[in-house]
Each structure stands twice: as C-alpha cells, then as structure tokens.
Amino acid sequence: MFVDRVKVYLKAGDGGDGMVAFRREKYVPDGGPAGGDGGRGADVVFEVDEGLRTLMDFRYKKHFKAKPGEHGRPKNQHGRGADDLIIKVPPGTIVTDDETGQALADLVEHGQRAVIIKGGRGGRGNSRFASPSNPAPELSEKGEPAGDRNVTLELKVLADVGLVGFPSVGKSTILSVVSSARPKIADYPFTTLKPNLGVVNVKEGVSFVMADLPGLIEGAHEGVGLGHQFLRHIERTRVIVHVLDMSGIEDRDPYDDYLKINEELKQYNMRLLERPQVVVANKMDMPEAQERLDAFLEKAPKDLQVFPVSALTKSGLTNLLRTVAELIDTTPEFPLYEDHVDKEQRVLYSFDKEKQAFEITIDEDGTFIISGKEIERRFKMTDMMRDESIKKFSRQMRHMGIDSALREKGAKHGDIVKLLDFEFEFMEG
Structure with a gap:
C-alpha cells in the first residue's frame, strides 16, 4: 500500500529538574549548596532515509514522545541530557503544522534533518542561586516543559519527469517499456492508484527518474477522481510528459484532452505550467491514429514538441527520451516553498510572532484567571513545595x-487568583 499523507502527534522531552542539595564539609559555609542542574530534554527531529518510499509506518504509530532529561543530582552532578528522538521519513516529505498551516520542513536529501520541536532546558540546581547574601539557598528550578504539536506529513514523489494524461492513455505501458518498473496495466480507467517510479537509462552516464502518476480527469484540482492524490506528486517534477491517446478507442478528442489536463494543472498550481512540457502522441500503431495526430497538430501551439510513439511496438521512444534528458539538464529545480526554503538545506524555519506574556480574564464567580505561554512556563518551572521558590x-x-x-x-485584597490549577489570594502591600 502506498501511503502519502498522515497526521501524527509529537511531544518533545521536558527538561530535568534541578536539585536542592548541600555538601557536608568542614570550612564550607552552611554545608555549601551542591544541587546539580537537570538535563536537557530530547528534541523531535525528522531525518530523511532514502531507503523509505512511503509513510506506511506512520499508519500504525501516530504518537511520538521524546524522553525527558535526567534530574540533577547531589555533589553538583548535572542530569544527563536525553538523546534526540530521530524519526525517519522518505525523501520528498513535507512537514506542516496542523494548527497554523505553516510548512515546517521540506525534506528531500538523504541524511537531511529538521528539528521540529526543541526539548525543554534543564532546571537549575541550588548551586546556581548562591550569592553573598544567600550562600545556602533552598531554591531550584523544575525542568522547562517542552512543546507538543500535531503535524501532517505529506509525501510528494521525487521524480525528474512526471507522466500526465487521462486514464488509459498508456502512461503505465510507456514506463514499463523505458524502465524496469512493472506498474499494473489493464484496459480500464484508474488502473494506477499510486505513483510508480522507474529509472530510465538513456545512455551510459545519463539517466533520470520517471513517475507514472494516477490519471487525471476534469475537476481533479477540486478533488474529483484521484484529485489532489495525484496532483501533489507532480509538484517536484522538472519536466512534464503529457501523454495523449491517438487511437480513438475511448472516443475522445486528443486536443480537448490536452486543454483539459493543462487547465487542471493551472487550477491546482500556476507554477506547474512553468515547467517544460512535451506531448507524447501514443498508440500510433492503431488505424487512423495519424489522422487524429494531424488534426491535433493543426490546433496545437506551433512551438509544442510532439513525439509520435507506440508503446506497444516501442517506436519513437528513443527521440523522446533524449529530448527529455536534455530538458532535465537545462531546467532548474522548482522549490515548493521558494520564499522560505534555505537553498542549501531546504529546511523551513518558522518564527512565531511575539505573544503577550500573560492575559487576565475574570470568571463568572469573580475569580481572576491568569493565562499566557510565558507566565505558565515560569510557573511550571517553579517548585511550589519550597518557600524560596514561591518568593x-x-x-x-x-x-x-x-x-x-x-x-x-x-x-x-483577598480576591482569588488562579493560574492553571493553582489558586492563591491577591495580597496588597
């Protein structure tokens, strides 16, 4: 099964708690603070593994929680930081935040990594708070709570060339002839339900990856038929090979098919039409195919490259493949997120706008509710069992x-104030 879109939940590791401890040595004032810091929590990291081809593994495991850092220990021993949670994904994976819709990473090269959520820092032990006025503090921090998020993983096939066209025009047959790929071939629409990849060897030292993609129909950009299931996979291709059926068996007009498919590409993403496109007039071995081709050429743009071929007899394919290979060499890559992608690493970095540190609302019973990311983070890092921490x-x-x-x-004075699950009285003076 080819799985190309999944939703997963991610949680980075919380930082370890700092410790309150004292040394019992002679000549050390009040025993001396000796509480170590907590360790750093694990980051959640996605890494590209070229051995993977689908997102199948995420169908069965959709929750990923990284390990927290170790707590600090006595004798100023710091807790150990947790090893990052490395999640392997196939090349061509885009990671998107479900809440904001922001693309977090575009992962295409083997070994490429992207930190999706940072782990929490470790809390400081009481050694960090020692001062001349307080040489033996009973004060430490809890580990910083790490973030979590729901993300969507979307796989967009990495192929140099994408075969497009209506169902049953012969795309799968062409791929099976020019490469070692063995896609499913049958005489009914939508035989291809998932992208098939094949490596095409043009000559020694010259090869490219071709994708036979599920057939388009009118309205595909709105999700009709296989819709977006197909269209997302053509976004990365450099060259589009548009296959038309010249046999007349399906009783369709080749020029009309040509216009409809290009309209779907335009409606889905205007930039798809910026890619060089060649037309393959397939099934030229059939009677009256030449007449249909002549009629098509009269209506088609004069600069359009059209290659009459027969996948059945393998005629005309050599010139097609040579031309496609030349186009690939002269066509740059089309980044999916040009404004945000780092050109070398292709990792998208997003920055949240600075949010208000706190917000105060009044409940129906008159309780004052304090909320906000920053104040809640500080509260969670406070040890409410120690007076010095509360102060x-x-x-x-x-x-x-x-x-x-x-x-x-x-x-x-005396009003109730609530912060998360903690309630206290407002004191004047």
Whole structure:
C-alpha cells in the first residue's frame, strides 16, 4: 500500500529538574549548596532515509514522545541530557503544522534533518542561586516543559519527469517499456492508484527518474477522481510528459484532452505550467491514429514538441527520451516553498510572532484567571513545595507587571487568583 499523507502527534522531552542539595564539609559555609542542574530534554527531529518510499509506518504509530532529561543530582552532578528522538521519513516529505498551516520542513536529501520541536532546558540546581547574601539557598528550578504539536506529513514523489494524461492513455505501458518498473496495466480507467517510479537509462552516464502518476480527469484540482492524490506528486517534477491517446478507442478528442489536463494543472498550481512540457502522441500503431495526430497538430501551439510513439511496438521512444534528458539538464529545480526554503538545506524555519506574556480574564464567580505561554512556563518551572521558590516566582510576577494588571482589572485584597490549577489570594502591600 502506498501511503502519502498522515497526521501524527509529537511531544518533545521536558527538561530535568534541578536539585536542592548541600555538601557536608568542614570550612564550607552552611554545608555549601551542591544541587546539580537537570538535563536537557530530547528534541523531535525528522531525518530523511532514502531507503523509505512511503509513510506506511506512520499508519500504525501516530504518537511520538521524546524522553525527558535526567534530574540533577547531589555533589553538583548535572542530569544527563536525553538523546534526540530521530524519526525517519522518505525523501520528498513535507512537514506542516496542523494548527497554523505553516510548512515546517521540506525534506528531500538523504541524511537531511529538521528539528521540529526543541526539548525543554534543564532546571537549575541550588548551586546556581548562591550569592553573598544567600550562600545556602533552598531554591531550584523544575525542568522547562517542552512543546507538543500535531503535524501532517505529506509525501510528494521525487521524480525528474512526471507522466500526465487521462486514464488509459498508456502512461503505465510507456514506463514499463523505458524502465524496469512493472506498474499494473489493464484496459480500464484508474488502473494506477499510486505513483510508480522507474529509472530510465538513456545512455551510459545519463539517466533520470520517471513517475507514472494516477490519471487525471476534469475537476481533479477540486478533488474529483484521484484529485489532489495525484496532483501533489507532480509538484517536484522538472519536466512534464503529457501523454495523449491517438487511437480513438475511448472516443475522445486528443486536443480537448490536452486543454483539459493543462487547465487542471493551472487550477491546482500556476507554477506547474512553468515547467517544460512535451506531448507524447501514443498508440500510433492503431488505424487512423495519424489522422487524429494531424488534426491535433493543426490546433496545437506551433512551438509544442510532439513525439509520435507506440508503446506497444516501442517506436519513437528513443527521440523522446533524449529530448527529455536534455530538458532535465537545462531546467532548474522548482522549490515548493521558494520564499522560505534555505537553498542549501531546504529546511523551513518558522518564527512565531511575539505573544503577550500573560492575559487576565475574570470568571463568572469573580475569580481572576491568569493565562499566557510565558507566565505558565515560569510557573511550571517553579517548585511550589519550597518557600524560596514561591518568593522568587512572586518577584517574577511583579516584574512582569501582573500585580499592576490585576489592580487595573479591579482585584482587591483577598480576591482569588488562579493560574492553571493553582489558586492563591491577591495580597496588597
């Protein structure tokens, strides 16, 4: 089974907690702080493996959670950082954030990596907080919570040449003749339900990858027939080989087919028509095929390259393949996300707009609710079982302007304030 689109859930590793510990040595004031830092949580990383061809593995495992960092230890021993979670994907995979729709990575080359979610940093141990005024602090940080996200993995076949055309025009037969590929061939529409790849050897040292892609029909850009299931796979191809049936068996007009297929390519993505396109007039061994070809040439653009061939008798294919190979050499790659892709690594880096550090709302019962990514992150890194940690967090809230914001919202002494699952009273003075 060819799987080319899946949704998965990713969670990076949280940072390890810092430790509160003391050394018991002579001449060390108050025993001396000796709590180590927590280790870094694991990143979630996608890596290209050229041995993979589909996203089949993700049909059975759709949740990936990276390991957290180790907690800090006594004697100033830092916790060990977790090894990154490496997830292997086939070449041609695009990773998209489900929430924002932003493309996070375009992975095409073997060994290429993209960090999708960073792991949380380790919390600091009490050794980090020692100062002349507080030489033995009972203060540490919890590990930074790591992010999570739902992403869509979409595989777009890596091929130099894409065979397009209506169903049953002979695309699969052509691929089977010019390469060692053995696609399914039959005399009914939509025989090809998944892309088939074949390596075409033109001559010694000259070869390219050709893809026989599922047949198009009118309305494909809107999802009719195989729709987007086909169209996503042609986006990477450098040259489009448009196959037309000149036999007349299907009772269709070749020129009309030519216009309809190009209209579908245009509607799906205007840039598809920027690629060089050659037309293959297939099934020329059939009676009256030459008459249909002559009628097509009268209507077609004068600069259009048309190659009369017969996949059955293998005639006319040599000139076609040589021309296609020359076009590939002179045609640059078409990046899918030109404005965002790093030209060397082809990794997309997205930057979130700076969000407000906190937001205050009032519940129906009069409780003041504090929310926000930054204040919640600091809260989760605070050890609420230690007074010094709570005092430190209170100073952070005051420094962020939360006290003033609560007063502006009407908070008075003794009012209940809630942050995540933690409730406390607002204190004046």
